[in-house]
Amino acid sequence: MKSILLPTDFTDTTSAALDWAKLFARQTGAAITLLHVYQPMLADTTLPMLGDTGVGMLAAHDLEALSQNRLSELATQLETEGFTAQADWRLGTVEEEILLASRQYAADLLIAPHGGLATIFDRLIGSAADGLARDATCPVLVIPMLSDTDLHLPAQVRSIVYAMQPDSTQSEASDQLGDLTAIFDVPVDYVLADDVSASPADLVVVTDYKKGGLFSTNPADRILSDTKVPVLVYHVKA
CATH class of the missing domain: 3.40.50.2300 (Response regulator)
Incomplete structure (x- = not known):
């Protein structure tokens, strides 16, 4: 195993998936590619205008920059912990971009969280996990998102x-x-x-x-x- 692809949104939703990526990377020496897919939102035309740009559009730009910075920080953190890591930030449809990235990086393992509808990312990635498991060309490790009452075990x-x-x-x-x-x-x-x-x-x-x-x-x-x-x-x- 040489290449692990991990889609992430930097929240608790994918923290368990990150732990499993570390486990496999530690055991195999594989490199971890952190992927964040930013799915653009339509600007809210009902919000007040600031100059020539709607506040909604400004907020979207801020989110893009924030997610890019967080992704870079997470990759740096992994490198500090001794892992080989790189970051890939891209715009597009979540499931399509994940599958494309898995082929581009010749991923030996794709790790995907699978959960409910607690957050927007759950709806985009968690519900997409079934599709990723079916359509990916590499093995897919699906990590269930557990409730507060479930037993949480380490990776x-x-x-x-x-x-x-x-x-x-x-x-x-x-x-x-x-x-x-x-x-x-x-x-x-x-x-x-x-x-x-x-x-x-x-x-x-x-x-x-x-x-x-x-x-x-x-x-x-x-x-x-x-x-x-x-x-x-x-x-x-x-």
Whole structure:
């Protein structure tokens, strides 16, 4: 593993994802690319005008500058902690830019928070995590956003559960888990996808076979919607 891509918004929403990025980078020596996608807002034409520019537009420019500075500061902080890090700030549609960046940086791992609708960023990134898990060309580590009543554990991998599906093969599982078990040197418990929630682990691994329809659901989607622990999503090789 050489390259980790981490979309961030600098809030608690992605702090857990940052901890997991550090864990994988520390274990593998991979570089971390911090990505912030600024999705432009329409200027509020109802606000008073200041000169020739609306106050709403000025506020948007201030937010752009603030996010650029925060991203640079976070990259510097990671470097101070001994990580190899770089910052990438860009304008655009959140999910599209994340997928584009994952290809441009040849990311070996994309880390995405998955959560509710507590903030605007949750709506943009948290709800986009399912799409990222399906459409990315690299493995995606989805970090669930836990409530105040959930048990919050540090980023650690002491046990792994692999979700077996009808299309799963031992060869495929071994290929996917080979590097992972070498990195963390922990046991793997193979369970049926329907039994994942009843199998305690620090990390769940599942393959997205892109199935699902009117009368069926994709097991990977179901696991992502129910999980309280990080889920590493692999994709079927073409």
